[in-house]
Amino acid sequence: MSNAYNLVALIPMLTRRARRLSHDRSEAEDLVQDTLLKLCQRLRRGRAVEDLPAYAMRTLQNEARKGWRRIGTEELQEDDALTQPDALVRLDCADTLAAIAALPQPQRRLLELVIAGETSPRAIALATGLPLGTVMSRLARARAKLRLVLAEE
Numbered sequence: 545m546s547n548a549y550n551l552v553a554l555i556p557m558l559t560r561r562a563r564r565l566s567h568d569r570s571e572a573e574d575l576v577q578d579t580l581l582k583l584c585q586r587l588r589r590g591r592a593v594e595d596l597p598a599y600a601m602r603t604l605q606n607e608a609r610k611g612w613r614r615i616g617t618e619e620l621q622e623d624d625a626l627t628q629p630d631a632l633v634r635l636d637c638a639d640t641l642a643a644i645a646a647l648p649q650p651q652r653r654l655l656e657l658v659i660a661g662e663t664s665p666r667a668i669a670l671a672t673g674l675p676l677g678t679v680m681s682r683l684a685r686a687r688a689k690l691r692l693v694l695a696e697e
Contacts, residue, residue: 551583554600561601565608575611579604643693644686651686654679 558579562572582603586593593599644655654668662668665683669676 550596551580551587551600554597555580557597558600558604561604562608565605571611575604575607578607582607639694640690643690646693647686647689651682651689654682655686655690658683 555576558576559572562575562579563569566572566575579600583593583596583600644652644659647655654672657668657671662671665676665679668674668683669679672679674682
């Protein structure tokens with residue numbers, strides 16, 4: 545009997561939370577009822593619950609999520625699937641790649657490693673066998689030249 549009493553005592557707390565999770569009052573009431581039903585089933589099976597209020601709130605949250613997943617999504621229309629390419633971004637990328645290609649070979653090689661995913665100067669130094677200071681200075685000079693070239697364009 546004490547478990548049933550404990551569940552009744554939880555109803556106001558569950559109702560407040562369900563109203564925040566729901567769109568309307570009837571949906572909140574359904575959510576509380578579903579939660580109480582799950583809790584009753586668990587307690588009838590003899591499964592112990594250490595912290596009943598916390599467990600009830602988690603069950604309520606899970607029930608709300610189940611409901612949200614059931615809500616249908618809009619079907620994509622043919623026009624929604626089409627996106628126009630951003631020509632300016634493509635031109636900027638092409639200009640940047642052309643500027644990198646025009647760099648001196650030692651600087652270009654290091655920037656190509658950066659483009660390939662090497663982000664750490666230390667990793668680049670290990671990959672190329674160059675001293676860390678050389679890698680740092682070549683990358684700095686390459687970036688400075690790129691800034692100048694791209695600013696002129």
